[in-house]
Amino acid sequence: MRALAAERLSFESFVVGPGNRLAAAAAQRVAQAPGASYNPLVVYGAPGLGKTHLLHAIRGLALRLRPDAAVRYEPTAAFVDAVSAALAGDLEGFRAGYDAVDLLLLDDLQALAGAARTQEELLRLWQHLAPRGAQWVLTSDRPPAEVDGLDERLLARLSAGLMVDVAPPDAPTRSAIVRRRARERGAELQPGVAEALGALAFDNVRELQGALQRVLAVQEREARPVEAAEVLALLEAAPMPASAADEFGAFLEDVAQTVAEVVETGPWRRQLGEAILRWEAEGIRTRRLEAALEADSAPDVPALLAGFEADVARLRQLAAELHARDAALARASAALLADPDALAAVEQLAGGERREPPAPAAPVRPAAPPPPASARPGAPTEDAWFRSREKFAWDWTALAERLPEELG
């Protein structure tokens, strides 16, 4: 199936217009005489303007003219992957795979951004293939000079050939593309439909093809031809994706609605949560309430809170008595005196039966998480929460220990 798709991407099926005429001509020249001129050839432009189509067309024509030529087409991201895997395994084997290449076609070289090790390997390959006069053709979604972190040496090599951009098609070219794609699909368009679609200012060919697809889908579904006058209304009825800001806003609205429904399903939890916050702020340990909060079903919240409050009041009373009688012991027993679950022990202590303060109970949960970064004056506002929150799934130390293992 892939082979068939690649075969369709030929010079014959590439619709030439003012925006891509130079790129198409250079590509054809390179396919006819690899290494003879425009080496390297770099074609850049926004996505969906036919750069990949040109690479496949070069490959197809070059092989038709020289069936024994060693032609390789690689998406750059796949090349980065392959280098990665080779570095972890058989680097020499990987290099050997490129030894005899006559024509190397690399798609989307912006994938080299930040991939320093792959760039080194690419430079080595370039040096290795240079004596053979191998032809390089590369595409990018932006001028190579604007690709982040592209090695200066690589940039110099790219600049030594021909860099040519492809621009969005104009209206007549868009119409021609629509007619050709419809023909390729064996579909018939009513007079004026291709022009009506071409008149719409699509930024790239994919969007244009999407619009054609919608027209053809209506023709097929309703078993009738779509007229030119219907095109605009038909496309408006199937709106294009929302704008960026709206997308996030709409997502946020949906989440807000769901969150509201979810948190309201357990008002008792909210009540308990608020009580925990209050008592924690007063320095009282709240493990009894926390345990209730984590239960699957609602407890008798008023009774629980009333009992807790009574215990705290008794605790405070005993603490005051103890402090009056033996301030040093009271200070040493501070943790105990803040724990309503240790009331029995405090009763004993206050009764003077024991002089040594008993050890406080072990904490049942880690210290309360720090407040959100935004709540702390002067604190960094960036991501601090994820490092300390309980949702943090693993620690950086563990990862660091894993690195050598992962890298073999």
Added chain:
Amino acid sequence: MPLVNYSSREITCKIVYYGPGRSGKTTNLQYIHARIPPERKGRMVSLATETDRTLFFDFLPLDLGTISGFQTRFQLYTVPGQAYYNATRKLVLQGADGVVFVADSQPGQAEENLESFRNLQLNLLEQGVDPRSLPTCLQYNKRDLPDVLPVDELEDALNYRGLPCFEATALSGDGVFDTLRAMSELVLRRLASGFATPAAAR
């Protein structure tokens, strides 16, 4: 380790994007990151290996602000898809509240999709998580490419559990927020049926 912390009034969801190498997991996160308004935008952390490719993982904190009195945050992670990074995948998967499985729609990637999906099940089971209990949805990515597998075929191969699924072209953003919206809803709704605990603890 509650998903909703009523005492600190926080909701934190960890969503992991899983799938074979180069299926578009990072592209999903990049698209989302690019759409976050500047005032909410956190740093997207990408930890790359020495060999450039296969980020160990991407991490995108999504602070949605205070919703119904709760500070609401999503943590979006990707796992490295390549087979040899399984230990990292397990680490990233720990504590996940939901998984988006990003499948590559190209015919040549069918086996990789299956292998990665099996790997997901195995890694969850190893962590004591029943994959059937973890909110999961499928995203069939790269639908814009020519000659991709029909959705029916992808469904037959991967979706034997009838999970929610979405067609997507992550590069242009089609289906990206639809997937995230559905995943968020699945994870949050799960709260309604009980006091959810994270994957690793279940």
